[in-house]
Amino acid sequence: MNTLAFVVVLAVLVTLATANSYNQRSWGSQGSKSLGSRWNSRQLNNGWNSGWNSGRLSGGLNGGYRISIGSEQCSDDNIQIKIVDLDWGLPTDSLHADQSLTDFKLREIRRCQRYTAGPTFVAIIGQRYGNKVLQTSIPAEEYDLIRMVLHKHKGRETRAAPILDKWYIKDNNSIAPVFVLQDVASVIPDIISNDKEKQKKADQEWKETETEMKRLLNKGAEFCYLEGLIDSDTKQKYTMSEFENQTQIGIEESSCPSSLGVVLLRRIVDLTNYIDDPKAPIFTEILYNDKTEEYETDTVSSHLLSKMANRLRNLVSENNTTSFDVLWRYDDVISPELHKDYLKSFCDNFKNKLITLIDNEASKLPVDVEPEICEEALSHLMRCRDLADDFCVRAEELVALQNYLQNNYNHPIVIHGASGSGKSTLISKLCVEIPEVFNKNAITVVRYVGYTSRSSDIKQLLSSLCTQILVALGKENNEIPKDFKDQQNLFHNLLKNIPDDKLLILLLDGIEQISKDYNAHLLSWLPGQLPTNVKIILTTDPVSNKILEKLKKDVVTNESSFIELRDLDLESCVLTLDFFLFRYGRKLTDQQKMTFQSAFSKHPCLLYISLCAEKARHLKSTETMENVIFPENTVDAINRLFDELETDHGTTLVSRAMCYLVASMTGLGDLEMEDVLSMDDDVLNSIYVTHHPPTRRIPFIKWLRLKEVINRFLLERVTNGVTFYYWRHDQFADVIRERYMKDESIVKTVHSLLADYFLGTWAINPNPFRQLLFLYILTTPFLQTMNTLAFVVMIAVLVTLATANSYNQRSWGSQGSRVLGSRWNSRQLSNGWNSGWNGGRLSRGLNGGYRRHKRAATYDPYRSSHLDSGLGRFDRWGIDSGRRSNLGWRSNSGWRSNSGLSLRGRFPVYIRLNIISISRIAQNGEIYKTVHFIF
Numbered sequence: 001m002n003t004l005a006f007v008v009v010l011a012v013l014v015t016l017a018t019a020n021s022y023n024q025r026s027w028g029s030q031g032s033k034s035l036g037s038r039w040n041s042r043q044l045n046n047g048w049n050s051g052w053n054s055g056r057l058s059g060g061l062n063g064g065y066r067i068s069i070g071s072e073q074c075s076d077d078n079i080q081i082k083i084v085d086l087d088w089g090l091p092t093d094s095l096h097a098d099q100s101l102t103d104f105k106l107r108e109i110r111r112c113q114r115y116t117a118g119p120t121f122v123a124i125i126g127q128r129y130g131n132k133v134l135q136t137s138i139p140a141e142e143y144d145l146i147r148m149v150l151h152k153h154k155g156r157e158t159r160a161a162p163i164l165d166k167w168y169i170k171d172n173n174s175i176a177p178v179f180v181l182q183d184v185a186s187v188i189p190d191i192i193s194n195d196k197e198k199q200k201k202a203d204q205e206w207k208e209t210e211t212e213m214k215r216l217l218n219k220g221a222e223f224c225y226l227e228g229l230i231d232s233d234t235k236q237k238y239t240m241s242e243f244e245n246q247t248q249i250g251i252e253e254s255s256c257p258s259s260l261g262v263v264l265l266r267r268i269v270d271l272t273n274y275i276d277d278p279k280a281p282i283f284t285e286i287l288y289n290d291k292t293e294e295y296e297t298d299t300v301s302s303h304l305l306s307k308m309a310n311r312l313r314n315l316v317s318e319n320n321t322t323s324f325d326v327l328w329r330y331d332d333v334i335s336p337e338l339h340k341d342y343l344k345s346f347c348d349n350f351k352n353k354l355i356t357l358i359d360n361e362a363s364k365l366p367v368d369v370e371p372e373i374c375e376e377a378l379s380h381l382m383r384c385r386d387l388a389d390d391f392c393v394r395a396e397e398l399v400a401l402q403n404y405l406q407n408n409y410n411h412p413i414v415i416h417g418a419s420g421s422g423k424s425t426l427i428s429k430l431c432v433e434i435p436e437v438f439n440k441n442a443i444t445v446v447r448y449v450g451y452t453s454r455s456s457d458i459k460q461l462l463s464s465l466c467t468q469i470l471v472a473l474g475k476e477n478n479e480i481p482k483d484f485k486d487q488q489n490l491f492h493n494l495l496k497n498i499p500d501d502k503l504l505i506l507l508l509d510g511i512e513q514i515s516k517d518y519n520a521h522l523l524s525w526l527p528g529q530l531p532t533n534v535k536i537i538l539t540t541d542p543v544s545n546k547i548l549e550k551l552k553k554d555v556v557t558n559e560s561s562f563i564e565l566r567d568l569d570l571e572s573c574v575l576t577l578d579f580f581l582f583r584y585g586r587k588l589t590d591q592q593k594m595t596f597q598s599a600f601s602k603h604p605c606l607l608y609i610s611l612c613a614e615k616a617r618h619l620k621s622t623e624t625m626e627n628v629i630f631p632e633n634t635v636d637a638i639n640r641l642f643d644e645l646e647t648d649h650g651t652t653l654v655s656r657a658m659c660y661l662v663a664s665m666t667g668l669g670d671l672e673m674e675d676v677l678s679m680d681d682d683v684l685n686s687i688y689v690t691h692h693p694p695t696r697r698i699p700f701i702k703w704l705r706l707k708e709v710i711n712r713f714l715l716e717r718v719t720n721g722v723t724f725y726y727w728r729h730d731q732f733a734d735v736i737r738e739r740y741m742k743d744e745s746i747v748k749t750v751h752s753l754l755a756d757y758f759l760g761t762w763a764i765n766p767n768p769f770r771q772l773l774f775l776y777i778l779t780t781p782f783l784q785t786m787n788t789l790a791f792v793v794m795i796a797v798l799v800t801l802a803t804a805n806s807y808n809q810r811s812w813g814s815q816g817s818r819v820l821g822s823r824w825n826s827r828q829l830s831n832g833w834n835s836g837w838n839g840g841r842l843s844r845g846l847n848g849g850y851r852r853h854k855r856a857a858t859y860d861p862y863r864s865s866h867l868d869s870g871l872g873r874f875d876r877w878g879i880d881s882g883r884r885s886n887l888g889w890r891s892n893s894g895w896r897s898n899s900g901l902s903l904r905g906r907f908p909v910y911i912r913l914n915i916i917s918i919s920r921i922a923q924n925g926e927i928y929k930t931v932h933f934i935f
Contacts, residue, residue, distance in 0.1 A: 089699025121250030417565030420607025667726030
């Protein structure tokens with residue numbers, strides 16, 4: 001290839017690389033989209049420590065525009081909002097292939113409405129109504145009616161009705177019997193075949209079958225409605241699209257549609273002029289008319305969309321509704337340049353409406369008069385109510401505790417039992433019943449040791465206990481001693497001087513988890529003798545830290561003051577299983593229940609039963625238990641749960657998410673988990689194999705779906721007003737450490753990434769990711785003449801440009817730099833810092849604290865890599881930045897984020913890039929439109 005041609009190629013590549021951000025396609029440009037705003041009321045009421053102080057809220061729009069809401073634009077810095085598009089980041093084919101995805105989205109929207117104190121839903125409506133929903137579960141009465149009328153009205157439209165009986169089977173394990181759609185692979189096995197040709201045919205067969213079943217159910221519902229067998233709401237369920245179903249729940253079923261929803265409508269006014277364009281089906285439903293032999297818009301879908309839009313306009317206030325009219329602009333349809341004014345107006349309108357709604361709702365939130373006093377007590381009380389809901393057995397022990405409270409005992413009482421035996425649930429149930437027994441005369445103080453930072457060490461625990469008691473007695477609480485001995489004396493004096501007309505009840509759960517600081521395990525802070533109007537109930541593990549042994553020896557010497565939670569009898573085990581299943585609206589057949597009884601006779605532990613219940617609730621009445629092998633013990637049951645999670649969600653995603661939960665001392669919130677997983681290249685590489693979104697982040701729905709499965713075993717922790725999730729039972733953390741964190745390199749990678757995140761390392765300068773370089777180029781006559789040397793040079797330049805461009809592709813929002821001062825409790829800080837900063841980094845120590853240490857500044861040859869483009873082997877050198885995950889850059893290596901790069905010394909081919917998508921090319925033998933670099 002001549003020099004001029006090569007220069008032209010490079011110029012095109014440079015232009016395309018630098019203009020990559022303008023070719024982003026996202027929810028603002030086509031079709032219709034519904035967005036859920038996840039805003040936790042508990043977090044709002046308690047106040048977020050960071051709010052939007054350091055970051056911004058952003059959502060990509062076509063043309064590279066970003067919607068950014070900064071803290072200076074809102075009246076309350078203690079609010080943090082998360083915009084979630086549940087479809088974002090997922091390939092289009094997976095949105096329709098996964099039968100359970102639709103139901104999950106609806107559950108997530110409802111969950112958002114339950115826990116949100118502000119705007120919850122944004123509907124962005126174009127001219128496409130969307131795909132109709134195939135019901136995965138149909139009430140038995142409705143299915144029988146539809147089936148009956150389809151067989152009654154014989155004709156061309158109903159002749160395929162028997163196909164429904166092939167795909168839907170009756171499940172009597174639902175308390176209200178239903179017909180459930182079978183898994184596709186169970187009817188069409190080839191859909192998961194490794195043979196691509198068989199899989200392709202099976203996929204086509206399923207699409208045709210799905211379309212036919214939708215049509216039959218729709219027709220059957222119409223017949224039933226005309227005959228008066230069902231009402232209009234039931235009929236609509238079989239005719240509406242998934243999009244309308246989401247908007248109906250998100251806006252129409254919300255508590256206040258006028259103030260909690262936003263509707264934005266966009267109409268391409270000349271769309272009908274481009275019906276024959278290949279892109280037209282993206283923007284509206286197109287049908288082929290056999291009579292006229294022409295394409296035309298689907299009038300039924302257009303009518304349904306129009307009805308939905310008008311209905312939403314009437315529900316949502318006029319201030320929260322905006323319509324936009326635009327013109328079709330050539331190949332881009334929505335052009336970054338020609339529609340610049342529209343895109344800017346859209347973004348500004350979206351942003352301003354949300355800011356107004358947030359400010360309006362924030363002004364209604366209650367203000368805590370004494371947040372430092374109330375927050376700790378409220379956090380434990382909320383957990384108490386959550387745990388009390390799980391109480392169903394241990395009635396005998398509950399009565400014994402009630403007798404203790406009502407009689408003149410003058411010593412503490414101790415409940416002990418193995419992990420998962422129900423200690424926390426028992427005292428939680430007792431706590432919520434105290435007001436009913438003692439009316440207003442009882443002062444109840446409950447603490448779950450280790451649940452919050454202020455309950456993790458004895459000094460902070462005593463301080464919070466004394467503060468709450470003083471407030472309850474109406475006394476001054478401003479002078480709580482700082483010295484531990486003085487705190488201990490104050491605590492003892494308060495217990496001795498409770499007024500005779502008051503009853504003080506202290507419930508301390510899991511005291512074996514108290515830190516050893518100030519010799520807390522010696523229990524000198526705990527009085528053995530109490531006034532008769534002071535009651536203390538403790539729970540402890542019989543093994544951990546020998547707390548039980550110390551209690552028996554030095555504090556509570558009366559044997560009758562100890563209550564042991566032994567294994568449950570078989571009847572209690574079955575009752576517990578039924579209780580858990582009933583909460584999900586499920587039950588078991590007699591044969592299935594007998595099989596579980598046999599397993600429970602060997603392992604009568606509450607946690608084991610709870611794990612089995614999670615499996616049992618998915619059993620259908622048609623399933624037999626002949627070949628089922630139950631877990632040998634609780635640890636085996638937890639491992640099997642993780643096996644299933646890895647199968648359904650991917651090994652890398654599950655293992656890393658579990659590691660981050662355990663490695664973070666206080667747990668992680670939804671936003672933090674999404675951010676941390678988005679910084680983990682191993683996770684992103686496992687998710688984005690063939691599909692790559694414009695912005696390299698984990699899809700919102702990935703963590704949310706994973707969390708939904710394990711939510712039964714997670715607890716919510718509130719630290720400094722922020723809600724985090726952690727394991728209810730230590731056995732989960734122990735299994736995770738043994739299963740996923742035995743390799744020291746993985747442990748270091750996990751802690752290093754968490755440290756970078758909490759330090760805000762990538763909050764300003766986005767994190768360059770590492771990947772192997774795979775270059776896929778469709779051979780054209782224009783490229784075939786390029787000689788090898790020119791091709792190598794072009795790749796070097798392309799890699800350089802792509803690397804510089806990648807800094808503008810990753811953004812972490814407001815999370816990265818907010819934790820210093822908000823998540824570090826005194827215990828973590830008191831673990832000590834090694835002397836000398838020296839440009840070092842922060843990493844998580846294995847002792848649960850954070851420490852600073854020097855960064856290695858050694859020059860280290862990196863292993864060589866193969867390029868799949870046929871270029872052969874290139875030696876690659878790197879500068880070890882001290883991070884085992886190799887995500888960072890040495891400060892003097894010549895790289896400058898967001899401003900290109902400066903090459904000094906050797907060319908730093910240290911980065912691993914994945915140039916994975918070259919789209920719209922090879923038309924008439926030329927590079928046609930654009931090259932996407934996904935980073």
